Amino acid sequence: MAVVKLKRPDLAAGEKLYLGAIFKGFLITMKHAFDSLRGKTRGSDELKSSGLGATMQYPEQKWDDQLPEYYRGAPALVTDEQDRERCVSCQLCEFICPPKAIKITPGEIPSDDPWAKVEKRPKEFEIDMIRCIYCGMCEEVCPEQAIYLRKDYAITGLSREQMVHDKERLYEIGGKRVGLVNKWNELK
Incomplete structure (x- = not known):
């Protein structure tokens, strides 16, 4: 069987610094943060979250009513x-x-x-x-x-x-x- 060597494409100067990817990730994070402050967090209603974000408050709120029928526990x-x-x-x-x-x-x-x-x-x-x-x-x-x-x-x-x-x-x-x-x- 023949061995095929692939050459990676050369990266542009901006891609080598990866600042564009960091800035894009920062913008997405800030968008989610502002949405949660305005009360428009996606999924917060299903999780019965506290209002800020989609994080469930664990000891007080549990997944018991949302477990699927096929869930296997202890x-x-x-x-x-x-x-x-x-x-x-x-x-x-x-x-x-x-x-x-x-x-x-x-x-x-x-x-x-x-x-x-x-x-x-x-x-x-x-x-x-x-x-x-x-x-x-x-x-x-x-x-x-x-x-x-x-x-x-x-x-x-x-x-x-x-x-x-x-x-x-x-x-x-x-x-x-x-x-x-x-x-x-x-x-x-």
């Missing part, structure tokens, strides 16, 4: 209507997680439990929210619909340890899901 575990764990510790979500943010330790269900036919449940289930990239693969691969991505984007913590959500925290923020759960199906 993952959480859910229980069924009777507060039973949906997770069967199959570890598919752990294996498919690209950043390896999920860690599961399977545990056995005692034989005297009425749901002992299920084989196992998670003894420990942790999701590192710092590592999580909110890709949704864990939700897609879960055969028991035990993990869901909720529409939550404001996850905060004061330390790295607080950003690792354990099983209790994941169930607390996940809540209940209504519907058929394969794990508790009598025909299974």
